[in-house]
Amino acid sequence: MVHDRIPSQLRELAASTQAVVFHRSLKGPPTGSFRSALTRDLASILEVNPDVEWWSPSAPAIETEAGVHVPDFEMSDGHGVRWLLDAPDRRVLDSGRFKKAAGLAGFRYKVLSRQDIYDGHRLQNARDLLRYTGHNVPLGDRVRVLAALDENGSLTFSDCLSVIRETQPVAALASMVLQRFVEIELDDALIGPETQVRRIRG
Template sequence: MTTFVAHAAGDEACDLPISYRSRFPSHTTKCRGRTLYRSQEASDYACLLEVDPMVVHWRCVTQPVVNDSPALKPRHRYVDFAVRTSDERNLLVDIWHGIPETITWLPAVAERLGYRYQAVSIFDLNPVRVQNARDLVRYAGWQATLGDRVRILAGLEEEGALTLAECLGAVRESRPMASIASMILMGLLEVDLDEALLGPDTAIRAARS
């Protein structure tokens, strides 16, 4: 991934102070570096990055992207994430609290840094997926035991699909929900996160290779 080196704007270049705070999630599987978020919506999007199978890794961007113009005080924009995807795309993701505005200079500057600028409105976030992602990411860092992984994957190979309740019942060596959640976060199991909140009847399948 191209290293993100923004033209760092000093405090004198900022019209308003930007406050990055440590929020949930602080423990992740794909984040590189510190987890500092500008807003609740940004932290929600971080959870979505964690459950997106196309995301290889991501990190929080805490320096502004600055327009490379000769102006004394060049324009700048804070974005939220630098994301690397499995199809080798590098994205600068900017979470907006409303409809994204057009910033004419930003896509070109992002491209010169080796990224594609992507503006995301909070209205684009599926609240069901957000809640499911938040619930799963609480278990980031946990690892299911080998025995439990083998039992669950063997059962799925035989049945094709099992309910979440049935998968929980197959866990014998560790914490059931933590083990299933960790296997989903690791990409070993697939589950529909968009239609309904996770529950006992949620269908679980082995991830397609």
Template sequence: MMTEPAHAAGDEACDFPNYRPYFPFLTLKCVGRPLYRTRDARNYACLLDLDPSVISWRCITYALADSHGPERYYVDFMVEKDGEHLLVEVWDRDPGNTEWISTLAEQFECRYQAVLMSEIRNQPRLQNARDLLRYAGYDAALGDRIRILAALDELGSLTLAECLSAVRDGRPMQTVAAMILTGHIEVELDEELLGPDTVVRRAGR
């Protein structure tokens, strides 16, 4: 758990002038206000929302102060995982020596993690996460859930196009995306961009 100096600023504190919301605006696991320093930070947060090892994350919109000196430092996120907390900073280029900020993170009982966006910017998972999260917060109708899950139980798998065709009570893409985000069904996010032939399975099968 982060120590008191990190909590003192509070969720509403923001001492960096360029923090702002970026599309997609809805989140799944964010605690507090979703405000970001950069578009890259918002994109990485999409990956946090779809990472099953992440319990929650929050935007850090204020500088962290070193209790042993005057230094102040900005990171992007505090991420809670099972058994550890991370202070995550999103970089567009190689951050170089991060020993100092790693030591600072230890004062907040966290591990520092530098994320190099150039290594993940073009990966299918990032675009798939962005596409799905635009539908976060949508509730799939019960009848549509039952139809899709029953078909998966019978056939084992469907294509994404077939799932869309099975929707009767709600909006097709919103319904299927909501079922993916809530863990009712699953698709492969890492191999290629989602498309009509993407294989859909019941989660856990």
């Protein structure tokens, strides 16, 4: 097979290059460079978490008696709490001691599990939505979608698409989800025609 003739070093380089690819962000930096596919996937999860205000892959170093550790992410939640986060493939010398040192520096610390990232359909739905980060939704389309939701309480994804006339319907509705004009369930199933869309107020 052709794949078998590709040197292993080139395959590893291709895999590492793929690992740092990330879509444009609303809550993080314009571009992202990550040390692994796991950290890239965690960034996608942070991007669609409504409790996350912002995140950064440039976390501060925390020093303990066990050594200096630089977490994968710094994150602020909706209550203003600052977090230091590590992906599940990160080896921390002494997580208990580091958690205490992070607390003294004004942070909470957590190592996420693979289940936090890969359970359910959230990651795939996040990837699908994040393709449309930065898509501009014309005022007319935004007003029509929100007015239809006001009238009906909730609508299916396909029903919302039918009222979008000035731009690409899927791109527009995905952008409205990312910008928190509307919300959909991301965990239970892949986004489809029957996915329920609701307006976010306040």
